[in-house]
Amino acid sequence: METMNNTPPQPPESAAGYRALVVDDERPLVAVVTSYLEQASFEVAGAYNGHDALARAREIDPDVVVLDLGLPGIDGIEVCRQLRTFSDAYVVMLTARSAEMDTIIGLSVGADDYVTKPFSPRELVARIRAMLRRPRKEPAYETPPPRPGGEEVKPRSFGALRIDVEGREVSLGEHPVMLTRTEFDVLAALSARPGMVFSRRQLIAAVWGETWVGNEHLVDVHVGHLRRKLGDDPAAPRYVTTIRGIGYRMGTGQ
Incomplete structure (x- = not known):
């Protein structure tokens, strides 16, 4: 992963108004990812275990959750499963293992994307920004226009x-x-x-x-x-x- 001395550049388009929740038991990693997201104008909250992650998600209603798979206690899979019962936030799963089964399990409970550690915070932010460009009211896929007369x-x-x-x-x-x-x-x-x-x-x-x-x-x-x-x-x-x-x-x- 890139070092904290490598200051992320200001992005060309603002992500102001978007809320992100970063969940990992490695506090330095949470700090680095938080720094990059804040530089991209996100409002960021952190959590270091599954219980706190779910509580914070209910509190702030995030647009995106960066979620570690290997959390102590409630792991990332269960956090994602429970998150999907009350939130439609985009979820990016972080995993220290590249095994295909980890990926499949994570996506099967509602994660939208995954990143394998070590990773580039810049790439992570780029993926998040790309996901958030997926319109919620006017989908990127082709939708028939409204018909005359409403x-x-x-x-x-x-x-x-x-x-x-x-x-x-x-x-x-x-x-x-x-x-x-x-x-x-x-x-x-x-x-x-x-x-x-x-x-x-x-x-x-x-x-x-x-x-x-x-x-x-x-x-x-x-x-x-x-x-x-x-x-x-x-x-x-x-x-x-x-x-x-x-x-x-x-x-x-x-």
């Missing part, structure tokens, strides 16, 4: 699958499907252009933003979670089809 945009239907983009709700038949924000955004991006093959890079641009940096296979993990929640068999997909060597395509649902 008529509501109809939900997208693929067989039994119904996607209400404006209401951010998904259902299979009569049953609601609970998706994380990122899973919903991936599904919305794919369903905006049925039949079109999206590369991983195109999905990253639509969901994470053009400036996102990191492993593009992050898309595969979120698509895998999405498929499981939709009951979609990759060997005989109804909704999300893998196009080998290219990416993914939204099917008809039949």
